[in-house]
Amino acid sequence: MNGLIGVAYLPHGTMTLDPNRDDLPNGAQSLHESCMKISEKIAELNPDVIILLTPHGINLHQAFNVYQPNISNSKASGNAEWNNQWTDYSVDINLDGDISQDLYLYLKQRLPRVEGMLAFGGLSVPLRWGEVVPLYFALHQLALQKQSNTIPLKHISIQSQPKIVIIAQPAKGTTNEEKESYRIEQRSILVEFGRLLRSWCNQSSYRILLVISGDQAHTHEWSAQLPLIYQPDPTCFSIFPQSGTESAKLFDEFIQDWITGKRSQSENKLYCLDDKILINQAGNIEKFALSCGYTGSLTMQGVMENELIQNQVDHASEPIHPSANWLLTNFISCHPTYYGMMAALYIRNVVK
Numbered sequence: 001m002n003g004l005i006g007v008a009y010l011p012h013g014t015m016t017l018d019p020n021r022d023d024l025p026n027g028a029q030s031l032h033e034s035c036m037k038i039s040e041k042i043a044e045l046n047p048d049v050i051i052l053l054t055p056h057g058i059n060l061h062q063a064f065n066v067y068q069p070n071i072s073n074s075k076a077s078g079n080a081e082w083n084n085q086w087t088d089y090s091v092d093i094n095l096d097g098d099i100s101q102d103l104y105l106y107l108k109q110r111l112p113r114v115e116g117m118l119a120f121g122g123l124s125v126p127l128r129w130g131e132v133v134p135l136y137f138a139l140h141q142l143a144l145q146k147q148s149n150t151i152p153l154k155h156i157s158i159q160s161q162p163k164i165v166i167i168a169q170p171a172k173g174t175t176n177e178e179k180e181s182y183r184i185e186q187r188s189i190l191v192e193f194g195r196l197l198r199s200w201c202n203q204s205s206y207r208i209l210l211v212i213s214g215d216q217a218h219t220h221e222w223s224a225q226l227p228l229i230y231q232p233d234p235t236c237f238s239i240f241p242q243s244g245t246e247s248a249k250l251f252d253e254f255i256q257d258w259i260t261g262k263r264s265q266s267e268n269k270l271y272c273l274d275d276k277i278l279i280n281q282a283g284n285i286e287k288f289a290l291s292c293g294y295t296g297s298l299t300m301q302g303v304m305e306n307e308l309i310q311n312q313v314d315h316a317s318e319p320i321h322p323s324a325n326w327l328l329t330n331f332i333s334c335h336p337t338y339y340g341m342m343a344a345l346y347i348r349n350v351v352k
Contacts, residue, residue, distance in 0.1 A: 004201035005348045006045050006209045007303060007326075008038055009259070009296065010134035011341035012056065013215055014082040015230060017089045017133065023227045025336035031343060034332040035137040038345045041329060043141035045347065047209035049099060049163045050138060051197070053299060054213045055292040056130025057168035062182055063113040064193065065168040070101035071122035076166065078127030080136070083229040091127060091135045091156045096163035099206075103165060106200050111193060113170065131166065134213040137343075162209070169295040183287060187279050190295055194302020212300060214293020216255055216333070216340030217248035230337045239290070240338045251289035252340045254282035255297060256333050259344055261311050269315060270308040270324055273301050293342070309346065324349045 011031060015024060019032040058065060068074040074097060079090040100116075108114040119125045127135075136156055143156045158164070170186065172179040201208045221244030222231060232240035257263050258278050261271030278301050286294050310324035313331045320327065330345040 001348060001350055002205050002207055003203070004198060004210060004303070005047060005207050006042065007212070007300060007346040008042065008134075008138060008209060009212045009214065009293075009300065009342060009344040010035060010038070010137055011215050011343055012130045012133040012213050013336075013339065013341050014080045014086040014089070014129055014133060015336060016341065017080060017086055017136065025226055025230055027334035027336040031332060031334065031336070031341055034330060034343045036140065038330050038343060039137050039139075039141040041345055041347065042138055042209060043145060045207070045209060046142075047162045048206040049096070049165065049204075049208045050211055051103075051165045051167065051201075051208060052131060052135060052138075052211045052213060053167050053169055053296055054130045055169045055295050056128065056213070057166065058117060058119070058125070059168040059171040060115055061171045061173050062178070063115050063170055064107065064111070066100055066104040066107070066114065066116045067125055067166040067168070068095050068097055068100060068119065068122060069104040069116040071095070071097040071118070073097075074122055074125065076125040076127050076131075076164070078132055080129045080132040082129055085229050088154050089132065089136060090154070091132045091139070093135065093139075093158050093164045094160070095125065096165060099163055100165045103200055107193070107196055110196055111189070113189070125166075130213050134211050135164075138209070138211050163206075169299070186295065187283060187298060190298035191275070191302040191305070194299040195305060196302075197299065198303045210303065212293070212296035214291070214296035216291050216293055216335070216342055217251040217289035218292070218339040219245040219248040219288065219290050220335040220338050220340060222338040226337060232338050244338070245288055247285040247288035248335075248340065251282055251285050251291060252333060252335065252342075254278070255342065258282065258297075259342070260314065260328065260331055261309060269318060270310055270321055272306055272308060273304045275301055275305075304346070310349070320349060320351045322351070
């Protein structure tokens, strides 16, 4: 089966990388284990192409940024440094200029705000935690296989297969007025972007995995007993109060219900992603919850729109339904510190 074969929603919190640290907050190790299980399933899918969407890359205000379209042999590399830690976790990849160009032109003809980036004369692009962490997990098992290795890697190097495309999601703007206006406007833009991604992918002869980088609400309660590397920057305590906000808890619950179909009334246990939960409920409190993953969630709403999903996480013993378009095979959500993280994998159902 060609086209879109999987959608992985992965966190970019660096605490998920090393399960052997003795200072990890509760939940971080479980997130690591879930992400590694997703990595194993991605290796089984063996995609030809991975498209990564990042909220923390080289983002443009109110525009999509496709990295290095029509540039051959452009490198992208970086480490997961956060608070001077995790510098030993890194990713080194080649971006595919031909596929990036094709997708860039397709989107530019259909959306008003799509740009292509030429960085450093086309030679290289820097990556940071928003790309390195999800790519680390997406590529880890594939890299192990290529090296005939079973020992967990800290440095991931993929130079040919799968081909990689990176798109930075739009930033909201530079003024409070712009941000407030775009917060509403982005809902329809990003859902349409998702629809176009699905359409482009399903016309392709490649087997494509979409990877969404994003974390959830950033205003959860947090403990001052945590090591400083897991706490908000002291200059931001007014934005991320230690007591947290009710909006953070509600927002993450809405996203969990949306992604797992928990509120679905379907008799055959199949569900569709409910835009009312994502847009009307989660969307109305996102400005208080502060989720960098919300842009990715809106995109995924468009990608998966009207597609029937079977939740195999909560109903593992159920046989695969022949009408299911997608299988939710992995899911976890928790907030080890002030920000929530989630990992999920949808796989295209081939048993039809």
